[in-house]
Amino acid sequence: VYFQHNFQQVNSWEKQRVESEMQQDGVTFYTLEEVKQHNTSTDSWLVIHDRVYDISSFLEEHPGGEEVLLEQAGADATESFEDVGHSLDAREMLQQYLIGELHMVHTYSWTTWLIPALAVAAIGLMYRYYLVEQKSS
Ligand code: HEM
Numbered sequence: 001v002y003f004q005h006n007f008q009q010v011n012s013w014e015k016q017r018v019e020s021e022m023q024q025d026g027v028t029f030y031t032l033e034e035v036k037q038h039n040t041s042t043d044s045w046l047v048i049h050d051r052v053y054d055i056s057s058f059l060e061e062h063p064g065g066e067e068v069l070l071e072q073a074g075a076d077a078t079e080s081f082e083d084v085g086h087s088l089d090a091r092e093m094l095q096q097y098l099i100g101e102l103h104m105v106h107t108y109s110w111t112t113w114l115i116p117a118l119a120v121a122a123i124g125l126m127y128r129y130y131l132v133e134q135k136s137s
Pocket residue numbers: 053055058062063064065068069072077080081084085086087088089090091093094097
């Protein structure tokens with residue numbers, strides 16, 4: 001029972017830590033994974049230039065039709081938004097649907113170090129080879 005309690009405590013600390021990281025300077029950050037969950041006609045979010053928009057109430061009002069928006073729902077629509085060449089008016093409309101920003105998830109793994117490590121090893125070997133060549137000549 002003690003361990004279970006303790007585990008819950010640690011869990012809630014971790015939750016608080018993540019939540020405070022996701023809420024900085026009054027900006028809420030969402031991961032792309034989170035955005036992906038909102039991909040229906042009653043609940044649709046999309047990302048344009050790293051900002052997250054809840055466009056559920058805008059679908060029917062979109063001059064370009066709701067079909068094209070639904071195709072992008074839950075995804076990064078930056079490219080399609082720019083391809084259309086939206087007017088300044090359209091860009092200003094974005095603001096009222098803004099709910100937060102995209103949270104960049106940094107993923108470091110051992111492979112991050114693999115290439116530099118191999119490069120260092122290769123240079124080391126070349127240097128050794130070079131010294132041996134010099135000694136023998
Ligand atoms: C919340 C985001 C968006 C807003 C506020 C918005 C707003 C608008 C507005 C105001 C127009 C009228 C023309 C103009 O003022 O430029 C328009 C047209 C259009 N939009 Fe969007 N749009 C959004 C997202 C998108 C996306 C993601 C796509 C593409 C998948 C798209 C495709 C179109 C198309 C095809 C038209 C018609 C262009 C035309 O008839 O000339 N829109 N949009």
